[in-house]
Amino acid sequence: MQILKFGGTSVADPQALARSVAIINDQSLQNKGAQLVVVSAAAGVTNALLAIADATTPATISANKEFIYERQQQFLAELPKSTDYANWLAESLAPLFAELDAAVACRGAERDRLISLGERFSARVVSAYLQHAGRYARYVAASSMLVTDNTFGHAEPDPAATRAAIQTVLAPELRNDNQLVMVCEGFIGATPAGEITTLGRGGSDYSAALLAEALDADLVQIWTDVKGLYSTDPRIVPQAQPLAELSFAQAAELATFGAKVLHPKTLWPAMRSDIPVFIGSTLDPSGGTTIRREVDSKEAFTALALRPNQTLLKITSPDMLYSYGFLAKTFAILAEHRISVDLVTTSEISVALTLDQRGSEQALSDQVLKALSALGKVEIKQNLALVAVVGASLNTQPQVAATIFSALGDMNVRLICHGASPHNLCVLVDDEQGPQAIVQLHQQLFRHLHT
């Protein structure tokens, strides 16, 4: 059984969709068996839906509705009229257009339902285009399979309930018909009560891995606009090159530290269930990166990642000296408010830690700041970028830190984290210096790609 996930640019318009359909068909010829296709919203649509959800003026709402409406109409316009699948598509999109039409700024459950619209449009469109290409394709709602809690905007999946739902809804059909291609939404799930939830930005990759796990699939394919996981973001360093293979551990660190090509949680189900993940490009399907448990790499440095918009939180207190329990109290406050911490360093009388954008919004609430201030002096520095160097055995190789710091030259490094993981060395620099830090490090650590 194959799981193929297509990202926003791969389903952006009828031409992109034709390339994705060709890949689905080609994969079906190469690896016989039923297929589950997981799709994102067409590029730009989730942003437009979020703009509606957060809108403060009617003009913003109508401009974004117009954009989404036109995006979807182009798919309807390209299909031959009066065919079964074109009629089916028009009928099944009609209630979604009505939802779009009625949309207003909103929060919570209503907001998740609204921002899930992009994927709900896409899954139906892709299913009709596969039928147009002669495939026996059917749409299935991800909300009937992927079970989550009700943390709207960042829902937590329930793998056991998802497996139970999939084994009743989808698995028997896929097992019985190896010509079948089922299409569902990425990014969305539903609570046990049936309310639609979303998994966080870029969450369709995570959906594909969760569904693969529940279906006992033996490979997840992530089809996107780049030919795999590169030595760094090719938009920042044009000389960056795709890696042929990578271990789960290293890929997970790259995704966590900002390699947008994979949602950071994608590798959790893959690692748990030992399912390899392939990343390839719909623009050029030859090549790609395979991520699996073990790989045979001898290179010290594998890749670099950049995560902008980080916040540094520092708490200083002389009470920390020769006392115990200070760190426990700090982390208890963060845990109570469900704030996730990335990097941590400590000295005798202070602790410094980094938070991502969501964590920073939570931590800067009056309630949290008040609780932390009771422990010591709180200092906050925003607009920082986390630069991660990922590689093999970085904690034991000589010269690693020296090489990295000589590449960074006279950049102002605000925090260094090294030693906790064998796979990474992280530094924090000012946001505006982030891309330049990546350029300089890439030139130094991947010299062979710059000649």
Ligand code: ADP
């Ligand atoms: P999709 O819409 O298909 O999910 P994304 O935009 O989420 O695609 O992810 C693909 C993008 O990730 C690429 O266009 C690239 O700019 C960015 N990216 C960041 N770091 C890396 C990396 N190390 N390797 C490849 N792509 C990366």
Ligand code: ASP
């Ligand atoms: N459409 C969602 C987003 O833009 C999910 C995804 O594309 O993976 O964040």
Ligand code: MG
């Ligand atoms: Mg993505």
